[in-house]
Amino acid sequence: MFNEILPERINRALDCLHHKGIREIRIRVGYPIIVDFGSPFFLGETGIVDDQSKALQCSYQELQDAVFKACECSIYAHNEELKLGYVTLDGGQRVGICGELVFENDHIKTLKNFSSINIRVPHQVKNCSLNALPYLYNDEGVYNTLIISPPGAGKTTFLRDLCLQLSNKFIVKNILVIDERGEIASCQNGQPQMDVGITTDVYTHCTKAFGMENGIRTLAPEVIVMDELAKPSDIEALNYAIGAGVKILATAHSSGMQEFLKRPYFKSLVNDKIFERIVILSTRNGAGTLEGIYNENQICINGV
Amino acid sequence: MNLFIAIAIFGCILYIGWFFYQKTRKKLIFYNDFLQFCEMLETEIGFFQNKLKQILDKNSYGKEFSAVLKNFAEKNNLDDWSASQNLLSENELKEIKNFFSKLGRVDSSTQTTEIRNFKKNLQDKNENIKTVQIKKSKMIFSLSVMLGLLAFIIII
Numbered sequence: 001m002f003n004e005i006l007p008e009r010i011n012r013a014l015d016c017l018h019h020k021g022i023r024e025i026r027i028r029v030g031y032p033i034i035v036d037f038g039s040p041f042f043l044g045e046t047g048i049v050d051d052q053s054k055a056l057q058c059s060y061q062e063l064q065d066a067v068f069k070a071c072e073c074s075i076y077a078h079n080e081e082l083k084l085g086y087v088t089l090d091g092g093q094r095v096g097i098c099g100e101l102v103f104e105n106d107h108i109k110t111l112k113n114f115s116s117i118n119i120r121v122p123h124q125v126k127n128c129s130l131n132a133l134p135y136l137y138n139d140e141g142v143y144n145t146l147i148i149s150p151p152g153a154g155k156t157t158f159l160r161d162l163c164l165q166l167s168n169k170f171i172v173k174n175i176l177v178i179d180e181r182g183e184i185a186s187c188q189n190g191q192p193q194m195d196v197g198i199t200t201d202v203y204t205h206c207t208k209a210f211g212m213e214n215g216i217r218t219l220a221p222e223v224i225v226m227d228e229l230a231k232p233s234d235i236e237a238l239n240y241a242i243g244a245g246v247k248i249l250a251t252a253h254s255s256g257m258q259e260f261l262k263r264p265y266f267k268s269l270v271n272d273k274i275f276e277r278i279v280i281l282s283t284r285n286g287a288g289t290l291e292g293i294y295n296e297n298q299i300c301i302n303g304v
Numbered sequence: 305m306n307l308f309i310a311i312a313i314f315g316c317i318l319y320i321g322w323f324f325y326q327k328t329r330k331k332l333i334f335y336n337d338f339l340q341f342c343e344m345l346e347t348e349i350g351f352f353q354n355k356l357k358q359i360l361d362k363n364s365y366g367k368e369f370s371a372v373l374k375n376f377a378e379k380n381n382l383d384d385w386s387a388s389q390n391l392l393s394e395n396e397l398k399e400i401k402n403f404f405s406k407l408g409r410v411d412s413s414t415q416t417t418e419i420r421n422f423k424k425n426l427q428d429k430n431e432n433i434k435t436v437q438i439k440k441s442k443m444i445f446s447l448s449v450m451l452g453l454l455a456f457i458i459i460i
Contacts, residue, residue, distance in 0.1 A: 065380075068409060073380055074355040076412035110411040 001091050002119045005069040007062045009045075016047035023123070023152070023287075027058045027066070028116035038286065067114045070095050075110075081205070082111045084181075088205075092186020092193050094120045122183060124194050128154070128288050129161040135293045135302055136162070136277055137171055142223050144242065144274060147251045148260055149281035154288035155251040156227055158281060160184050160194055162249060163225045167197020175200040176221035178211035184227055196225075208237040216244050223247045235265050242274060256280060257294065270298065310459035314452040321448020328441035330368060331391055332433045335426060337369035338400075342423045345407075350416040356408045376404050399425070 002025060003011045010033065014025070017035065024036035025043075032055030033043040041048045042055035049055055058066075070087045071078040081087050087095045099114040136145050145162075149155045163184070166172045177196055179185050185192035185202040192202055201219050203211045208226055215221060224241050226234075229252045241248055254260035257280060261267050269275055273296040280291040293302040344362070348354045360377045363370055368391060375385040382401045392400070403422050410418070 068380070071408075072355050072357065073408045074349075074353075074357075075409055076349055076415050077353050077355045079411045110414070112410075 001089060002093055002095075002121070005066045005089065005095075007058070007066070010043070010056060010058065010062075013043050013045055013047065013056055017043075019121075020123075022121050024121065025119040026116070027063060027119075029060050029063050030057060031116075032057060063114050063117065066117065067095070067097055067099075070097075070117075079110055083108045085111070086181060088182035088186070089119075090188055090193075092122045092183060092188075094122075094181060094183055096120065120183075122186065122194065123157065124160065125154075125157050125288065126161060126164065126195070129158050129165055131290055132158075132279055132293055132302070133162070133165055136279075137166070142166060142172055142247045142249070143276035144248045145250070145277040145279060146229075146269070146275040147249075147279045147281065148254045148257070149251075150255045150283070151253060152287060153281045153283045155253075155281060156183055158279070158288060159225060159227060159249060159251050160196060163200060164195055164197045166223065167199045170199070172223045173199060174219065174221045175223045175225060176211070176215045176219050177202045178206065178208050178215065178224060178226040179204045180206065180208060180211075180227065184225065200225075208234050209240075212237045212241045216241060216246055221246060223249060225249045227251050228253065229266070232265055235269065238269075238274070248275075256282075256291070257298065273297075306459055310456045313459065314456040317448050317452035317455060321445040321452075324448075325441040325445040327391065328433065328437050330366075332430070332438060333366045334368045334391065335430045335433060337365040339423065339426045339430060341365065341369070341373070342419050342426060345419050346416055346423075349412055349419070353412055372400070372404075376407075380408075381405060396429075 003014065006014070006027075010027075014022075014035070021037045022035055023038060026034040026036065026040075032052050034040045035043050035048070042050070042052055044054045044056060067087070068075065070089060071082070075082065078087050082097065085097055087097065089095060096118040097111060097114055098116040099111045102109045102112055136143055147155050147158055147162075163175055163177060167175050175197060177184050177200055179187065179202055182204050184194065185196045185200075185204070186194045187202055187204045196202065201215070201221070203215060211226070212224065215224065224246050226248070227250070229235065229238065229250050238248055238250065252260065252266060254263070254266075257278065261270060270278070276296045278294040278298075280294070282289045282291050284291070290302075292300045295301050345359065348359045357377070360373050363373050365373070372382065372385060376382055382404045385401075386397065403418075406418060408415075
């Protein structure tokens with residue numbers, strides 16, 4: 001948890017706040033600490049402050065120590081995650097880390113001289129996908145579904161709940177979650193810290209390609225759940241799974257359908273009608289606002 | 305009365321000699337333990353990439369070195385630690401604290417390189433203690449026995 005890695009004085013300040021509402025804690029060396037409850041606020045000694053000059057700051061050494069503790073005092077053991085710019089804490093809290101990249105033979109060797117961190121605190125919001133659920137499956141099974149939203153709009157929370165509903169309502173017999181960054185199920189010592197359903201298997205910290213290939217072969221899932229389609233290799237892995245007859249639930253960053261269609265890799269997904277349903281979320285009325293559900297012909301079907 | 309004083313002085317001189325010998329012996333044990341620890345670290349970090357906490361839990365070393373590991377495990381540094389009975393010189397303390405201050409803070413290839421370099425230093429030190437310092441301390445002990453006996457005879 002974040003209070004195990006942060007300095008005592010910052011923990012004391014955070015203890016004055018309602019922890020459950022915290023979405024992000026942004027710490028930058030030499031700059032005011034910002035806590036995000038949906039809106040950002042400066043963190044002072046006794047909690048929220050309006051005046052930037054009264055906000056707490058984190059020193060360079062405190063930030064290095066925080067990342068060191070986040071890596072369980074063994075940076076080498078978390079180096080692969082560090083190279084990707086994050087580390088996952090107990091309870092599924094993801095710490096995004098900025099710093100200086102070290103290259104060796106044109107490959108990223110490690111990250112050092114950390115300059116800022118962003119601690120994202122996940123929240124399980126059960127039943128948040130219920131409004132959308134009836135549109136996402138039929139008698140023959142689940143539709144290939146893509147959930148699109150800008151950052152912080154609740155894609156992962158929605159995806160997690162969708163997985164939970166499909167599993168616990170026995171709409172799907174076997175689900176495989178490919179939890180590349182440990183944010184969906186947040187497994188710790190083999191135990192998911194977030195409820196993803198009773199018929200769900202979880203691969204943690206593995207690539208989508210590995211998860212697809214091995215998972216399909218060994219776990220025989222009907223549905224594969226994955227977060228953040230971003231790279232061509234993700235699209236390749238996705239096509240492999242669809243070719244194997246497995247249904248996909250995935251997410252992607254985008255402010256909306258128009259912007260999504262501008263991205264070359266994703267445009268082909270929509271044009272080839274790979275995804276039968278596209279769910280668009282936003283933060284218009286708070287995180288998780290359902291803007292619309294579209295079918296493979298880009299027609300809105302839920303009347304929003 | 306003279307006999308009592310003679311025995312007391314003999315005992316004191318013998319104790320001083322034994323003290324020097326024991327200090328060198330403890331230092332040898334300390335550096336042997338440290339060397340074994342570094343060898344284990346190389347495998348645990350370079351190959352298994354096990355976390356430091358797991359590695360430090362496998363603590364089965366002598367009293368002095370165990371104290372180092374316990375201190376490091378509790379505080380992630382050795383700022384407050386100092387060897388008992390002035391076992392180590394200021395420079396030796398500084399070297400050890402410097403080693404531990406970097407432990408766990410870099411990627412595995414850099415870490416294993418640092419461990420190997422430090423191991424070389426330890427091996428040289430170990431060799432020095434075995435060949436030079438232990439011989440010296442044995443000589444001091446022998447000398448103290450002889451001096452003690454001489455004092456005993458003179459007083460008697």
